[in-house]
Amino acid sequence: MTAAPSTAPPLTARDTELLLTLLRLPTVSPLEAPGEQPMLWEAQRVYAAVARESGFRVLHHGSADPAVLRRDDVPRAVRGRPAEFLATQPNLVLRLGPALPRSATVMFNVHFDTVAGAPPVTFDGHRVTGRGAVDAKGQAVAVLAGIRAARAADPRIGRDVAVLVQAVSGEEGGALGCFGTRPLVEAGYVGRLNVFCEPTGSRYLCRATASMTAELRVAGLDAIDDRPGAGHNATVLLGFLAQHLAGAVAGEPGAAVCVAGLHTGDQHNRVYGTGRLLLNIGYPSVHTGRRLEGAVERAVRGGLAEFRSRFAALPALARTAVDAAAITTLVWHKRRLPCLAQDETAVAALCRAAGLAPWPAADPAFTCDAIWMDGVPGAATVVLGAGSLDANHAHADGEYAELADLAGFAGAVARLLTCFADEETTP
Numbered sequence: 457m458t459a460a461p462s463t464a465p466p467l468t469a470r471d472t473e474l475l476l477t478l479l480r481l482p483t484v485s486p487l488e489a490p491g492e493q494p495m496l497w498e499a500q501r502v503y504a505a506v507a508r509e510s511g512f513r514v515l516h517h518g519s520a521d522p523a524v525l526r527r528d529d530v531p532r533a534v535r536g537r538p539a540e541f542l543a544t545q546p547n548l549v550l551r552l553g554p555a556l557p558r559s560a561t562v563m564f565n566v567h568f569d570t571v572a573g574a575p576p577v578t579f580d581g582h583r584v585t586g587r588g589a590v591d592a593k594g595q596a597v598a599v600l601a602g603i604r605a606a607r608a609a610d611p612r613i614g615r616d617v618a619v620l621v622q623a624v625s626g627e628e629g630g631a632l633g634c635f636g637t638r639p640l641v642e643a644g645y646v647g648r649l650n651v652f653c654e655p656t657g658s659r660y661l662c663r664a665t666a667s668m669t670a671e672l673r674v675a676g677l678d679a680i681d682d683r684p685g686a687g688h689n690a691t692v693l694l695g696f697l698a699q700h701l702a703g704a705v706a707g708e709p710g711a712a713v714c715v716a717g718l719h720t721g722d723q724h725n726r727v728y729g730t731g732r733l734l735l736n737i738g739y740p741s742v743h744t745g746r747r748l749e750g751a752v753e754r755a756v757r758g759g760l761a762e763f764r765s766r767f768a769a770l771p772a773l774a775r776t777a778v779d780a781a782a783i784t785t786l787v788w789h790k791r792r793l794p795c796l797a798q799d800e801t802a803v804a805a806l807c808r809a810a811g812l813a814p815w816p817a818a819d820p821a822f823t824c825d826a827i828w829m830d831g832v833p834g835a836a837t838v839v840l841g842a843g844s845l846d847a848n849h850a851h852a853d854g855e856y857a858e859l860a861d862l863a864g865f866a867g868a869v870a871r872l873l874t875c876f877a878d879e880e881t882t883p
Contacts, residue, residue, distance in 0.1 A: 467863050471601050472579065474506050475862075478568075478593040479577045479586035486544065487533050487629025488572035493544065496625050499568050500548040503596060503623055507550050510604045511614055512621070516549040516645070520635040530634045531669070531790035534626075545569075545625040547636050549645050552603065553618040558834050560880050561647030562873060563620040564603075565637060565825060566596035567627035571851045584857050590843040591850035594857035595653035595865065596623060598842060602869025609870070612877040619873070620645055624825070630669065632793060633825035641828045646835050649806065649876055651869070652826040653841040655848060658861070658868050660807040661815035661839040664796035664826040665712070667738045668745060669789040670752055672697055674720075676729035676776065676783040684772045688783055690731035691720040693763060693776055697784075698733055700759035701752070705737065708751050712738035712820060729783075738823055741795050749791055756786050794830045796837060803836035806879065810871035812840070841865055 481499040484492050504514050519542040525534055534541075570588045577586035584594065599621060607613040622645060626636030652664075676688025698715050706713040717734030735752065739745040760781045767777040804814065815821070822845070829837040842857065842865035849855045 467598070467601055467859050467866065470506070471597050472584070472859065474502070474600075475584055475589075475594060475597045476577060476579060477502055478597070479584070479588055482574065483568050483570055483588065484572050484574075485569045485626070485629035485631065486541070487631060494569065494625075496544065496568055497546055500546060500623055503568075504548060504550060507600055507621065510552070510600060510607065512550040512552045514548070515551050515620075516640075516643075517546060519543055519546050520639045524635050524639050527634075529792055531630050531632060532787075533630045533789060534634060542635060545635060547625060547640055548623040549640060550621040550623070551618060552607070553614040556618040558646065559648050560616065561618045561620060562876055563622065563645065563647040563650045564599045564653060564869070565622040565624065565650065566599060566653045567592050567624050567636065567825065568596070569625045569628050571628050573853065575853055575855055582859055584859065585854065587855055589855050589857040590655050590848040591845065591855070592627075592653055592655075592841065594843070594862050595655075595841045598862040598866040599653060599869055601863070602866035603873065605866060606870040606873040610874050610877060612881060613873050616881055617873065617877045618647075620647060627825050630790065632666070632790070632823070633828055637825035638828045641832060646829070646832060648835060649803065649872070650826075650829055650835055650837040651872070652824055652837065652839045654822075654824050654839050655841045655843040655845050655850060656815060656839055657844055658812065658840065658842055658865050659815045660804070660812045661821060662796075662798065662800040662803055662837070663740070663821045664839060665738045665740050665821050665823050666745060666793040666795045666827050667736055667823050668749060668791040668793070670735045670737075671787045671789055672733040672735070672756065673785045673787060674729070674731050674783055675785070676779065678729040679727040681725045681727065684727045685775055687727050688729040688776045688779060689773055690728050692767075692773060693780055693784070694718055694720065694731050694733045696763050697756070697759045700762065701735055701755050704755035704758065705735070705748070705751055708748055710740055710744040711748050711751075738820075739795065740821065741797055742792075745792065745795070753786065756784075760784060794827050796826045796830045798830070798837060803838050806836075806872065806875055807838060809875040809878075810868065812868055812872075840868065
């Protein structure tokens with residue numbers, strides 16, 4: 457048995473240079489910023505070149521087959537998009553060591569696409585800021601540092617234990633890995649242990665939620681402000697439904713509800729007859745997701761009926777109230793996606809052996825590409841990474857990562873690999 461590295465390996469100047477280079481290459485998802493040209497190919501090539509210095513080789517670098525976007529469960533935002541869209545969304549798979557059975561392989565998944573926004577890239581010697589610093593280019597750099605440290609301390613890594621790294625697109629913007637992680641998993645680029653690198657404070661999380669997104673559309677008639685009752689007031693109708701849904705659905709067990717995206721218009725002197733409202737709901741199991749889907753549909757019907765009852769006698773809103781059900785449509789952007797639900801025994805024991813603390817049982821899980829590992833035979837999965845989605849301002853201005861936190865995660869990666877090797881090579 458080889459002792460696991462006891463301290464976090466410091467990130468080298470080369471690691472910091474790699475992170476800053478990746479941050480300066482814009483890789484915003486086109487679902488977040490239509491029209492922008494992400495530099496994912498370039499970022500992945502830079503990453504692969506540095507990985508080769510540690511003995512990795514490229515197994516795959518390319519875009520998914522367009523057929524993956526024609527499935528029924530693909531989110532509406534990407535369903536049926538052309539090959540030209542996928543051409544800008546490549547995925548990279550690296551391997552250290554020989555082609556070994558799944559039982560002797562560890563896989564790390566990192567995503568290179570980011571949300572919109574371009575906070576300036578800065579480095580003060582301790583903290584790196586920039587889009588992707590913590591979600592998730594910083595994680596990608598720390599993974600390579602951890603694998604490098606493990607291999608230096610334990611010759612079994614890269615010999616008796618193969619290591620795969622997936623560097624994917626299509627995690628952000630609501631794509632949920634349908635053209636990134638999912639096709640790679642289905643192609644068999646997985647291990648007995650699979651680590652999805654997302655900010656968890658270096659605490660291991662053995663589950664992942666999925667989410668469904670619904671849109672309420674109102675398609676009525678506009679009216680002039682002097683005669684508001686002549687048309688349909690989508691602003692009042694959708695505002696009412698927003699409050700109704702927030703109360704009715706948020707109270708459902710297992711629901712994590714976000715009511716957002718309410719829009720009808722920008723002017724003060726007209727009644728807008730059209731508009732939209734978005735509802736995003738996280739759920740911890742497929743069964744709960746199906747139940748919540750029905751709850752949303754019932755809540756919409758109930759809200760429309762209540763709106764008619766409350767406002768039918770008010771002249772300015774009578775037409776809207778009477779026609780509310782006829783002019784309102786519920787459209788599902790995504791639903792019925794899997795959740796990561798697994799027997800946590802084996803992966804929890806391995807994480808504890810590596811000195812990792814668990815994600816607090818009382819804290820909700822979150823949605824990430826780990827959902828596509830649900831039900832994969834001979835595979836255990838953990839979500840693990842440096843920093844915090846909230847505290848490090850992921851998806852917000854000022855996103856940052858502390859080098860000390862990334863180094864701590866690199867140490868966790870090294871310990872996990874050593875403990876995995878102990879399991880694999882113990883008679």
